[in-house]
Amino acid sequence: MLARDFLRTHFAEMPHLLRNRTFDAGSLARWGELDAERRRVLTAVEAMKAERNTLSAEVGRKKKAKEDATAEMERAKELGVSVAAQEKRVEEIEAEFFAIEQALPNVPHESVPEGEDETGNAVLKTWGEPGVFSFTPKPHWELGTALGILDFERAAKVTGARFTVLSGEASLLSRALIAFMLDLHTREHGYREVLPPFIVNAASLFGTGQLPKFEADLFRLQGTDWYLAPTAEVPVTNLHRDEVLRDDQLTISYCAYTPCFRAEAGAAGKDTRGLIRQHQFDKVELVKFTRAEDSAEAHEKLTRDAETVLERLELPYRRVVLCRGDMGFSSAKTYDLEVWLPGQNAYREISSCSNFEAFQARRAAIRVKRTGADGKGRNEYVHTLNGSGLAVGRTLVAILENFQRADGSVAIPAALRPYCGGLSEIRRPSC
RNA sequence: GGUGAGGUGCUGGAGUGGUUGAUCAGGCCAGUCUCGAAAACUGGUGUAGUCGAAAGGCUACCGUGGGUUCAAAUCCCACCCUCACCGCCA
Numbered sequence: 001m002l003a004r005d006f007l008r009t010h011f012a013e014m015p016h017l018l019r020n021r022t023f024d025a026g027s028l029a030r031w032g033e034l035d036a037e038r039r040r041v042l043t044a045v046e047a048m049k050a051e052r053n054t055l056s057a058e059v060g061r062k063k064k065a066k067e068d069a070t071a072e073m074e075r076a077k078e079l080g081v082s083v084a085a086q087e088k089r090v091e092e093i094e095a096e097f098f099a100i101e102q103a104l105p106n107v108p109h110e111s112v113p114e115g116e117d118e119t120g121n122a123v124l125k126t127w128g129e130p131g132v133f134s135f136t137p138k139p140h141w142e143l144g145t146a147l148g149i150l151d152f153e154r155a156a157k158v159t160g161a162r163f164t165v166l167s168g169e170a171s172l173l174s175r176a177l178i179a180f181m182l183d184l185h186t187r188e189h190g191y192r193e194v195l196p197p198f199i200v201n202a203a204s205l206f207g208t209g210q211l212p213k214f215e216a217d218l219f220r221l222q223g224t225d226w227y228l229a230p231t232a233e234v235p236v237t238n239l240h241r242d243e244v245l246r247d248d249q250l251t252i253s254y255c256a257y258t259p260c261f262r263a264e265a266g267a268a269g270k271d272t273r274g275l276i277r278q279h280q281f282d283k284v285e286l287v288k289f290t291r292a293e294d295s296a297e298a299h300e301k302l303t304r305d306a307e308t309v310l311e312r313l314e315l316p317y318r319r320v321v322l323c324r325g326d327m328g329f330s331s332a333k334t335y336d337l338e339v340w341l342p343g344q345n346a347y348r349e350i351s352s353c354s355n356f357e358a359f360q361a362r363r364a365a366i367r368v369k370r371t372g373a374d375g376k377g378r379n380e381y382v383h384t385l386n387g388s389g390l391a392v393g394r395t396l397v398a399i400l401e402n403f404q405r406a407d408g409s410v411a412i413p414a415a416l417r418p419y420c421g422g423l424s425e426i427r428r429p430s431c
Numbered sequence: 432g433g434u435g436a437g438g439u440g441c442u443g444g445a446g447u448g449g450u451u452g453a454u455c456a457g458g459c460c461a462g463u464c465u466c467g468a469a470a471a472c473u474g475g476u477g478u479a480g481u482c483g484a485a486a487g488g489c490u491a492c493c494g495u496g497g498g499u500u501c502a503a504a505u506c507c508c509a510c511c512c513u514c515a516c517c518g519c520c521a
Contacts, residue, residue, distance in 0.1 A: 042481060046490040053450095053490090056502040060449035069501080076501040244478090377460090379478080 001101050001362045008035065017107045020116050020325035027100045034100070038093045045086045052079045102206075103213065106359040108324045109296075109333040115323025121336075122323070127307065128316030130340045131402055138408075139343035140400040141274035144170060146408055147428050150275070161272075162264065162279045169426040170396065173412070174282060176419035177392050178257045181284040181309055185389055189305045191255035191286060196235035198258055199226050204238035207364030209330035209356075216265040219279075228261035232285035233386045240289060241364040244379055250368060251298055252289040255389060257282065275393045276348065282392035288385040291368065292358065295383035299355040303335045306351045306389040312415040315398045316340040318347055332357040335387075339394065343401040350394045353387030360384045 010017060011032055015025060055076040062069035113122050144150030149170035155163040166174055185191040202225040205211040210218065210230060219228040229235055236256050245252070260283050271277035286305060290298045303319065310317045322334040331354040338347035358381035361367070367379040403411040409427040417424055 039481070042490085046481065049491090050489055052501075057450050059501050063449075073501040080501075377476085 001359060002104055002107065003358070003362065004035075004101070007031065007101070007104075018105065020114070020323070021105045021108070021327075022329075023104055027103065031097065031100045034093055034097045038090070038097055041086060041090050041093065045083060045090055048079050048083050048086070052076050052083065055079070102363070105329045106327075106332050106356065108327060108331075109355070109357070111321075112327065112333050113321060113323045116325040117323075118326050120323030121320045121326055124319045124321055124335070126316075126318040127311060128314070128340070130316050131342060133342060133404075135406045137342035137401060137404055139274060140341075140397045143343070143400050143404055143408065143410065144275075147410070147426055149426065160279075162277065164275055164278060164393075166396075169420075169423070172420055172423070173396055173399065173416070173426075174392055176416055177395050178282060178284060180312075180416055180419050181389060181392075182255060182257055184309060184312065185255040185284070185286060185305060189253075189255075189308070191253040191305075194236060194239070194254050194256045196229075196232060196239070196256055196258065198229050198235075198261075200229045200234045200238070201225055202227070204234050204241065204364075207238050207241050208234050208360050209328075209363060210234065213329065217263050219261050219263055229258060230262050231260050231283060232256040232258040233287060236285060236287040237360060237366075237384055237386065238364060240366045240382075243366060245289065245366070245368045245382065247291075247368055247370050250289060250291050250382065251294060254287045255284060256287070257284045257392075259283075275397050278393060281394075284389050284392065286353075286387050286389040289366065289382045290385065291370075292380065292383050295355050295357060295385060298383075299333065299335075299353065299385055302385055302387050302389075303337070303353040306337055306353055306387050309390050309395075310337065310339060310350070313395070313399065313413045314415075315395075315402055315413075317350070328352075328354065330354075330356050330359050332359065337388075337390075339398045341398060341401050343404075348394065350398065351388035351390045354385065356384045356386075358383055 007014065014028055055072045059069040059072045059076065062072070113120060115121065141150065141152065145152070147169070149166065149168050151165040151167060155165045158165070182193055186193050199221065202211055205218070205227060218230055221227065235258070236254050239254070240252075260281050262279060264277060264279060267277060275281075286302050288295075288298050288302055307317070307319065317337055317339045320336045320338060322331075322336060327334050334352060334354040336349050337351035337353070339350040340346075341348050361381040361384055366382050366384065368382050369377055370380050371377055399413060399416075400410050403413065405411065407427075409425050411425050412420060412423055
């Protein structure tokens, strides 16, 4: 959510500030009307309440003194009726007001490029060279099926489309990648590892911005307000929901492995083959809470931490900054990391690193107690950030496709071998 | 799932309808004292909204949401959570 103060003081320029983002201009105009009405009605109600409180105190005093307080009680009762009616109006306004506010997307950071869609994104850097193959590189679903380590058919039988069984080396590699990534981030990048619940409640999903707008993308547990977590961003960011942190706690950095569950509503026909787009996938997530003035630098650092995983695994990638129109609802600035996939002859997203500034912190009420220049304490919203470090399934895909050999076998990156019991390649068993 | 107990401010812990945003103690901050510290003493120490140029008012908040009442932390209802025991179970 955007701050009310900000909306008020920048009301006229909001359409410009939110250009290329999806929002309802009509409801923004309505916000302006409601803001004025809300304050007008609120002031009136509170004045009546103040009078009633005074009368009630008078009643108490008179009753104690055994005096007659009938007049005060009657007057207070009348006021109570008016208060109730006006309060109902306040609640209506408040509900509509809030509905508008929580549906407005974040204002992009000034460094975010212009643009309506992914064509407006800008490649900021490229690392590594796409490998040169003496043969036509295969997509991972062909490689994995031939090696007997990816089983799409049985997954479809057990559950349905967009699920995969990893078996043998694929399962081992997946487990190794998780351990490798967590070790790297905790030992070298200063993150604290957490293993959060994989099921989250509606309040948490509201806090990070998935609800109410994107309910269709989630799996909801029947008859509850619990959902399968679509990303560890949700449980980990909400670790500090409704908290006031101490200034000396910041910056807080967490990393977490979780499976992620997405209904992928509207994704029909996209990436139907292979591991790229699944209802269930594994991810190691990086989450940071910072002071407002530290978030831009923390965003660069977090993105570097994710890039380091790719570099250690010798996977060519590029960093892209998303333009205004291609960014997610809650984000102020997003870098995507795209890994080279020779089997598809394309760079594909493997990590998305975003700075949400105070947008999520306002929704989730995550604050920090700070001391002002005047020596007085005050609460400020923190800035929250997160990024994949990395998506495990897609990393597995990248290894299979980049390290494949002419005979259909796949080498294992050196950095990963200690996590695989020294295994250096995946090869179809001769038997 | 069942039964019982409980959820109050940074912490502990009072408070069962009336000037209670909340006794008291601890913590923390500032001051006095001291060469300095401790101790002692004094003062301060929640959040949000709203009015106001400011000073300063006002309103709301004692797990959450309703209800009763002139008045609710206190009474009633529902729900959530915690703890204990039972059942079940990885």
